[in-house]
Amino acid sequence: KCFYPTSVLVTGFDIIFFWVARMIMMGLKFRGEVPFKQVYINPLIRDAEGKKMSKSKGNVIDPLTVIDEYGSDTLRITLASLTVQGDYICLSEERIRGFRNFSNKIWNVSRFSIMNLVDFDIDKINKDSLKMTLADNWIISRLNEAIKKSTFYLNEYKFGEAAKTIYEFTWSDFCDWYVEFIKPRLYQEDDKIQRKTAQYILWFVLENTLRLLHPFMPFITEEIWQKLPHQGDSIMSSPWPLYKEEYLDKEADIKMSKIMNIIKTIRNIKSDMDIPYSTKIDLYLNITEKDKIELIKENIYYIKAMLKTNLLEVGTDIKKPAHSATGVLEGVEIFIPLKDIINIPEEIARLEKRLNRIKNELNTIFKKINNEDFLSKAPEEVIKKERNKADDLKDIYQKLESNLKDLR
Template identity: 80%
Template sequence: FSTLGWPEETEDLKCFYPTSVLVTGFDIIFFWVARMIMMGLKFRGEVPFKQVYINPLIRDTEGKIMSKSKGNVIDPLTIVEEYGSDALRITLTSITIQGNFICLSEERIKGFRNFTNKIWNVSRFSIMNLTDFDIDKIEKEKLKMTLVDKWIISKLIETIKKSTECLNEYKYGEAAKIIYEFTWNEFCDWYIEFSKPKLYQEKDTIERRTSQYILWFVLENTLRLLHPFMPFITEEIWQKLPHKGESIMVSPWPKYKEEYENKDAENKMDKIMSIIKTIR
């Protein structure tokens, strides 16, 4: 509170103290967290924060503390230069667990670099097939959704629900994994392939317009889900899509809508995909 102007009753002090969450490491709970609480109670008569989020410390692949003398340090600047900051950011988020430390390796970062490339390529394909798409001219009541369309919307809504619940409980790693699985598996690997026959139809057919709308809707919502974990690539892609607002950073978090859930479509698609996998 001293940085906010205390002992004067400044506007910053009134606005930002007490705060809601303190983020810290387990190694300084007594030397920092406990003493902040004691000082807050002593001089302000109130606890400075309501919740404490203990983040794990980063170690090497063998669980050892990184140090220059051991030669096991992973330089974040070098990693960002090689793989991009988004890849590093989502890697660290995805492997975050409720424990004392996490093991980081360059191989994991490479894997999420590939995920970044996947998003870029799928978005490029989508944008190429949305050149004649105008969201303001779409009449939703006239769209003819197929089983695949209903399925992907239902899976998106499920992803929104589960990831939101995880974030509200500070389970950032689980939220990132849920969004990752949906993006790579359901959306990129399955829906994009299923949508191609309709997208390649002649312009202005209701089937093509429906596929364009679903493609735009799912991609735009997926980008907003991914944005906290991968801010740069999602902003770049979002700006090239039909959108409202100046930046994805200030766009609202996707909302869960129960009426979009369709378990019947999910069950039917599970059977279809199982057959396809068996044939392959």
């Protein structure tokens, strides 16, 4: 117990021969058994360009300075997310800033949740009386999937994949989608069962998410957990969330995915047409596959909750209004009339100008990647980067061309 306290040794690859091998040999010599069963070899940290940190070069990132500015939890999850199988990871302040934003996201969603759980008592909740919606079943299923994946990755010492799984679920599924979906239900005073259901699912998902995040971000998660309704003295000693087969709901995943794709497409159209987020739009959804009409009509609430609309019509024979931006998904055509929300001549001029700029950029890239001299001298990764850039610009060009056609 004194000299062999653990079954895992965590170390860098640079001292395997000098230290790890000798520890094993000494253990075998004097104790007759190996001192640990597994060795986890973590990568060493280099700067953003992959160079060794050096005071003389001035490229050292001091962890104490980072903690003072961004917090220790931010540094921990940044390093964990970068930890992949290999000799080195490249650390930059830009990456740390990105996870500082993630920390802020957690604080903000927790403040929102605590504010809306003032009258919530977990001990008085009767689960059988709750009215679960499609969004509720979807988020529970997504949480369940995140628990399954992150548990598997942690057991395999794949800390980067575990951190990425929890990060994506927390930021996208929970904060960006589910919280926005349930806001109208939380503010509903006339339907108390719907409000209680929304409160319970909000609490359940946040509390489990905090426990998933705790190994990576112990201080933030403990601070928030203590302010939530909870059982036990500390999140540190609370049980790890468990995957449950009965929580998996593939049908809810499929249905919600279709609704979310419609919302994403409409947001992309607004962004492409430079329509401010706060501007209310008229929206027409022409359903070309009859099996989707019922799904969309039953869940039109979510589209209204996520988009600002004056008018929303759903049907199977809706004709495209004049001067409409369009979006096409499998079984759904989206029309947004633009006449009263943007200056059409100005928007046509803006798009034409942007198309010319992209055309010039593409011509420059094509000259480069069709030049035999460039192809023979440039590294493969540089050539690949230029070709990928050309593909991206071609996609943007086609989309803008389609928008221009709609406006004309």
